[in-house]
Amino acid sequence: xxxxxxxxxxxxxxxxxxxxxxxxxxxxxxxxxxxxxxxxxxxxxxxxxxxxxxxxxxxxxxxxxxxxxxxxxxxxxxxxxxxxxxxxxxxxxxxxxxxxxxxxxxxxxxxxxxxxxxxxxxxxxxxxxxxxxxxxxxxxxxxxxxxxxxxxxxxxxxxxxxxxxxxxxxxxxxxxxxxxxxxxxxxxxxxxxxxxxxxxxxxxxxxxxxxxxxxxxxxxxxxxxxxxxxxxxxxxxxxxxxxxxxxxxxxxxxxxxxxxx
Numbered sequence: 309x310x311x312x313x314x315x316x317x318x319x320x321x322x323x324x325x326x327x328x329x330x331x332x333x334x335x336x337x338x339x340x341x342x343x344x345x346x347x348x349x350x351x352x353x354x355x356x357x358x359x360x361x362x363x364x365x366x367x368x369x370x371x372x373x374x375x376x377x378x379x380x381x382x383x384x385x386x387x388x389x390x391x392x393x394x395x396x397x398x399x400x401x402x403x404x405x406x407x408x409x410x411x412x413x414x415x416x417x418x419x420x421x422x423x424x425x426x427x428x429x430x431x432x433x434x435x436x437x438x439x440x441x442x443x444x445x446x447x448x449x450x451x452x453x454x455x456x457x458x459x460x461x462x463x464x465x466x467x468x469x470x471x472x473x474x475x476x477x478x479x480x481x482x483x484x485x486x487x488x489x490x491x492x493x494x495x496x497x498x499x500x501x502x503x504x505x506x507x508x509x510x511x512x513x514x515x516x517x518x519x520x521x522x523x524x525x526x527x528x529x530x531x532x533x534x535x536x537x538x539x540x541x542x543x544x545x546x547x548x549x550x551x552x553x554x555x556x557x558x559x560x561x562x563x564x565x566x567x568x569x
Contacts, residue, residue, distance in 0.1 A: 316354045316379060320401055321389050327458040328404065334458035337390045337399040342368055344468025345402060352376040353401035358386035361397020368398060391460045404458065407474045409486045412447040418513040419446040419492055420561055423483065425529055426453040426520035427550055433457060434465020435551030436518060437473055441466075443558035444565070447474030449483055451529075453520070480529055487515050493534045496525055497557060499547040502536030510537075510561035511568045518554045 311317075323335035333353050336345060345352065355372055357365045360383040372378065381389075383397075390399050412421050422440045427433050433455055440448050450457060457463075457475050466473075478486075487494055492513040496502075510516075517533065519525035525533075539548060539556050548556075 312385065314379065316377070316401070317356070317381065317385075317389070320354075320356060320399060323401060323458075324389060324391055324460050327456040327460065329401070332404045332406070333401040334404055334463060335391075335399060335460060336402055336463060337392055338396050338464075339364060339367065339398060341464070341468060342398055342400055343371060345400065345471055346371045348468065348471035350471040351403040351405075353403055354379060355398065355400045356381050356386065358383045358395065358397035364397045391464070402471070405475075407447065407476050409449070409476055409478055409483065411474050412449070412476060413490065414446050417565070418511070419490070419515075420444065420510075420513075420558075420565070421446050421487075421492065421515040422448045422554060422558070423451060423515050423517045424448060424454045425451045425480070425517050425525055426523070427518060428453070428455050429521055429550070430455050430459040430462035431465050432521060432549065432551040433459075434462040434467075435549075436554045437462070437466045437475075438469045439551070439555035439558050441469035441473050443555075443562040445473070445558060447476060449476045449478050449515075451478060451480050451483065453526070480526075484529075484532055494532060495557075496530060496533040496536045497553050498536045498538050499541070500538065500543065502538040505537050505539050505557065505560055508535070508537045508560070509564070510557070511564040514561065516554065516557050516561070518550050521550050 319329050323329050354377045356379050422445050492515050494515050496517045
């Protein structure tokens with residue numbers, strides 16, 4: 309039974325509190341997330357079971373490699389560490405996959421990159437990441453001012469997509485020359501002005517920029533966009549949720565790419 313001072317347990321507590329540990333691991337919890345991690349060949353650092361979750365341990369026993377360290381945690385301590393109000397009795401530390409901008413370039417086809425520029429709500433970011441995975445994005449770039457993709461709420465909202473996506477942290481001053489070098493068009497989103505999404509060309513190399521929920525894109529980025537795409541909606545609604553807007557753009561881009569395949 310792992311005690312309060314167990315180093316791995318301290319690491320798990322730190323991951324749920326801050327998003328990433330000093331060792332580059334993030335925390336997940338719940339049966340579905342563990343199963344998604346194993347299915348996606350994520351690298352486990354350790355798996356933690358509540359002492360009251362014997363049924364969960366048996367269910368996952370054959371999915372978790374015998375080489376992965378597993379620890380049993382007193383039920384009350386487990387409940388205090390994990391983020392969920394109704395935990396399923398299993399959590400894990402997962403090694404983050406480090407990536408570079410060059411890894412956003414697919415070996416075949418035009419890159420479809422999503423840039424989260426100042427997005428601050430972890431639920432919105434998680435939604436964006438899930439949609440990026442669902443609609444075949446090459447990867448996601450998180451610029452300065454964006455909430456961590458490994459924030460526990462963001463991780464949970466991805467529903468497992470975080471294990472499969474190429475995620476890159478990069479400053480705008482590094483990202484923009486990279487996009488220019490590879491002739492990747494920079495596209496911003498707008499609520500009420502710009503090219504109607506039905507007339508926009510999203511089948512080529514594009515980077516879709518999604519800004520802050522309230523303020524939009526920072527000025528230094530907004531002034532360097534090649535095009536602004538509008539998603540028409542009722543003017544009584546000021547703007548769409550950032551995660552929803554990104555999802556609509558990604559859906560349209562995926563459809564155009566299928567049509568041109």
